[in-house]
Amino acid sequence: xxxxxxxxxxxxxxxxxVDDILQGMSKLVSEMDMVKSFEWGKxxxxxxxxxxxxxxxxxxxxxxxxxxxxxxxxxRHLEFAGTFMAAIDKVVVVDFPVVVAKPSPAA
Amino acid sequence: xxxxxxxxxxxxxxxxxVDDILQGMSKLVSEMDMVKSFEWGKxxxxxxxxxxxxxxxxxxxxxxxxxxxxxxxxxRHLEFAGTFMAAIDKVVVVDFPVVVAKPSPAA
Numbered sequence: 744x745x746x747x748x749x750x751x752x753x754x755x756x757x758x759x760x761v762d763d764i765l766q767g768m769s770k771l772v773s774e775m776d777m778v779k780s781f782e783w784g785k786x787x788x789x790x791x792x793x794x795x796x797x798x799x800x801x802x803x804x805x806x807x808x809x810x811x812x813x814x815x816x817x818x819r820h821l822e823f824a825g826t827f828m829a830a831i832d833k834v835v836v837v838d839f840p841v842v843v844a845k846p847s848p849a850a
Numbered sequence: 851x852x853x854x855x856x857x858x859x860x861x862x863x864x865x866x867x868v869d870d871i872l873q874g875m876s877k878l879v880s881e882m883d884m885v886k887s888f889e890w891g892k893x894x895x896x897x898x899x900x901x902x903x904x905x906x907x908x909x910x911x912x913x914x915x916x917x918x919x920x921x922x923x924x925x926r927h928l929e930f931a932g933t934f935m936a937a938i939d940k941v942v943v944v945d946f947p948v949v950v951a952k953p954s955p956a957a
Contacts, residue, residue, distance in 0.1 A: 748891065750907060752859060752942060769951045780954035784855060784946025787915075793943040800857060800946055804954065808894075835859060835942065836900040839891025839907055844876045847887035847911065 746779065746841045747811050749803040751834055754796045759830035761799075768801065771823050777810040778803050796833070804841070811838060853886065853948045854915050856922075858908045858941055866937035868906075875908065878930050884917040885910050903940070911948070918945060 755761055765783070772781040783801045786794050805811040814820055828834075862868055872890070879888040890908045893901050912918040921927055935941075 747894075748907075750859075752857075752944065772952050778952060780950070781952035782948050782950045784944075784948050786944040786946050787854075788943070788945040790943075793941075795942045797942055797944055800855075800944055834900075835902045835904055836895070836897075837859065837891075837893040837904055837907055838895040839893050841889050841891050843887070843889045845879050845885060845888035 746804045746806065747808050747838060748841055749805065749811055749836070749838050751801040751836045752797045753799045753801065753834050754832045755798065755830055756832045764827060764830055767823060767826065771819060772803065775814055775817065775819070777805060777814050779806050779810070780804045853911045853913065854918050854945060855948055856910045856912065856918055856943070856945050858943045859904045860906045860908065860941050861903045861939045862905065862937055863939045871934060871937055874930060874933065878926060879910065882921055882924065882926070884912060884921050886913050886917070887911045904942070
């Protein structure tokens with residue numbers, strides 16, 4: 744059984760305090776044991792035709808779909824999701840079992 | 851210097867032969883030494899309001915932005931990109947230096 748990832752691609756509102764949100768998310772994730780790992784990043788391509796205005800990616804990995812469900816329905820996640828959703832202009836969220844087609848040499 | 855990821859989120863056309871494209875992509879990536887690792891996945895949430903119709907995620911990792919540039923401009927990638935773009939209904943592509951906020955226990 745492989746990992747399942749919860750991936751959010753986001754465009755923040757112009758007045759959003761992105762640093763506060765990043766901090767809140769890192770804190771939340773560090774406290775939620777069912778989150779196996781968490782990485783994020785900010786687009787550096789700046790190619791609007793490709794990014795469609797999306798600027799940030801957040802990727803949470805879980806050991807099982809049960810862990811993902813438990814995270815999604817957790818009170819603290821729901822609380823944070825409210826703050827998060829209020830700060831964004833648009834978002835796409837997908838959940839997918841990870842297929843490793845070319846493993847990292849370090850793995 | 852951390853990894854840089856090239857992430858594509860895709861909705862395929864209804865008549866696209868997705869298996870052929872996945873096979874083509876895996877073959878391409880396996881032959882391109884500058885691609886450090888490659889993973890992909892298919893959404894299992896089926897929540898249209900969140901996925902916005904996007905169904906697949908493709909994530910390529912590179913050791914440096916130079917490697918990403920060298921991949922993007924490579925003849926074989928450009929050739930494949932033509933086939934890929936012809937098969938998709940919509941796509942978002944972002945490139946981002948990876949910030950590991952919570953490392954995987956296995957790492």
